[in-house]
Each structure stands twice: as structure tokens, then as C-alpha cells.
Amino acid sequence: MKHHKVPLIGLLVIAILITGCNKDSTNSTTSGKTSVKGPPVVDQALAFKGEEIYNQNCVFCHQEDAIGKPGIAPSLTNKEFLSIAPVDFLYDTIAEGRPGTGMPPFSHLGKDNIESIIAFIRGHAVLPDRIKEVDKQADAHGDARLGEQWFHQVCSTCHGPDGNGYAAGGTGTAIGKKGFLSKVSDGFIRTTIKEGRSNTRMLAFSGPAALADLSDQEIDDIITYLRTVPSKN
Template structure:
């Protein structure tokens, strides 16, 4: 059974990779996406998609593009991020959304790992310890409740359901461990990291973040 699951994950990863390569390899679609991006996205994320600290995150960041699946990016465009400055762009439709996606993929500099991280096991841990770690090292940038820019933070709204409903535990885990180059989001794993967290401590933080999403879901 384990071997069959591993084989399935390998097939899914290969399919995702081939799909992303096809998107990025179509020059006409990339050019269309560039124009659509300029019309709809550049006002917040800047003309070069590098983002603006405290206002909108980078969409051309290599670590982000390596970890974010097509589904993650497309659904974020479609639904926006409730509770943040990111409105939904569902009016663009699927084809225009895919054109913007192809343009963003043209910035990619690292191998696509989205299927790999999304297939990782869910986090298990102690949300109380995660709460302590979050308020010790994460809230400085992301706000006390993970509200991000809305709370005056320099980091994104990692405590909002708009992100947490789309991001897998593997996506969150890799982001916390590795950080995002050329941003204020530093890695938190390893001797040279901002805080050398263990794998379990990182999972505790993720479990805590999931409790924030559940609270927001219950409040609807």
C-alpha cells in the first residue's frame, strides 16, 4: 500500500510538473498574461511582480513559485483573500487567469516542488506551544492574530482563512523552514536561520495557525 501511494504521488508530481512546463513554454500566452497582469495586478504587486513590503507580496519570488501549485495561484486570483486588500478576480475567467499564471511562471528560477510539498503528511502538534512560538517569532511581522498588513505588520496575513484554506501543511512547512529570498521572511530551520526551530516546533506553529482558520470558519 505504501509503495502504491508513493507511486501515485510520483505520478501526480510528474503531471503537475509537465502542466506547469506547458504553461510556461507558450510565448503567446505569456505575452497575453503580461498585459493582463499590467492591467489587473501591477497596481499592487508592482510592474515586475516583486511586490511592495507592507502592502502586497512578491509574486515573482522563486521560493513562492517553486512551492505554489497552479491550483493555489488560480484559486487565489479567483477568490481573493478575504480580510485583506486582495479582492477576487473571478471576472477574468479561467483562460485569462491561466494567461496570468503563465506569465508568473516565466519568472520561475527553481524546480517546481508544489506536488511534492502538497503530498506531505499533515502537521500534528500542540497548538498551545505553536501559539507561544508564533507570538515569540512570527507576530512581529505578521501581527498578533496573523492579520498581516491590516494590523500594520510587514508580513502577509498568514492567520487568515483566505490563505489557510488553500495552503497545504507542506507549503507552510517549507515556507517556514526556508523563508523567501530577497524578502523579510527569513528561514527558521538550520544553524544560520533566524530561529533554529525543530521540525516539531514548526508543526506546532502550523497546527496553531489551523486553529485560527477554524475560529474564523466557526464565526461565519
């Protein structure tokens, strides 16, 4: 029996070391810290608690595993979305909701609970985190008049004629409203238009396989137009 002792103790030490290391690299839900070229690292215990709170408050609209439901609520676990959505954007959207849409404010849940939901959501990420790069992209410089024409040709069937979202009967969210526009960078909007969101009705609008192959300038025209919409409503 004696010769078993050393390896067992050795294993214990290794286990403690590993647990210790994990503690250092987690707790990243609010800082947005990421592992190298991987999806964000989230605190598992926090994510577990978040799932419970999610199931009590959000699942009714956003569905099991937050996959969303067309015309009811968007997916929160879509991979392209999670690779570009900043923690602040998630936090503020959850706390403040989106006025004039079906997304209610949840500030009453408190900071800790909201952070745990964010850990749960971000725990579904599979693509490398691109949040900082996308956020740093240049602002759109385009022609709002042309953008409006593109919007009405290509986007309004789903997002509504003024970007009103579900209220107009489509399946796209309210991208013409302040609740969305005031919280996202042009890079976030641009990347979403170019790449779409897989397994949702939001397709890619750039490249030969796209529904409409919009040029970078045309996409910037649309973003420039979208930025003018809230003041018109």
C-alpha cells in the same frame, strides 16, 4: 546557387520539427506539467498576453515584474514561492481573492485571462518544480498551545497577533485567515517557514543561519496552531 538548396530545406525541416516539439511540451500552465528537474514550462504566447493583463490589473499592488512591496502586496515571482505554489492555489487565490485583506477577487477576468496571468507569473520560475513533493508531505501533528507561544515570539511582529497580516501594521501576509489557510497544504506552510522567501522579509526559520532555528517539531506546532486560528476570529 543550386548546392544551397538542400541545406536550406534541411534547416526548414529542422525548424518545423522544433516548433512542433515545443507545441507538445507547452500548454502546461493549467496542468502543472513540468520539464524534467527544471522550472515549469510555460506557453510563451500565453505568458505574453498574461503580462498585459497583469499590468492592467495587478501591477499597482504587486509591482513591476511582480516583485511585491512590503506591507502592500507579496512577491509573486519569488523563486521559492514559485517552486512550491500549485497552479490551483494561484488560480483560486486570484479568482476568489483573500477576504478581509487587500487582495481583491478577480473572477470577472474569466478563466482564459486568469490562466494567462498564471503563465506570466510562472514564467519567472528558476528553481526546479517541487509542487507535488511538497503537497504530499505529511500533515503537521503538533501542540497548538506551544505553537501559539512560538507564533507570538517569532512570527506575530510581521504577521500580526492573530495572523491578520498587513491590517496589524506588519509586512507579513494574513496567514491566520481562511483565504490563505483553506488553499494551502501543511507542506507548503512548512517549506515556507523552513526556507523563507529570498529577497523578501520572510526569512528562513530553520538551520544555524536562521533568525530563529526552529526544530521540525516546533514548526509543526506552529502549523497546528495556525490551523486553529480562523475559527477563533
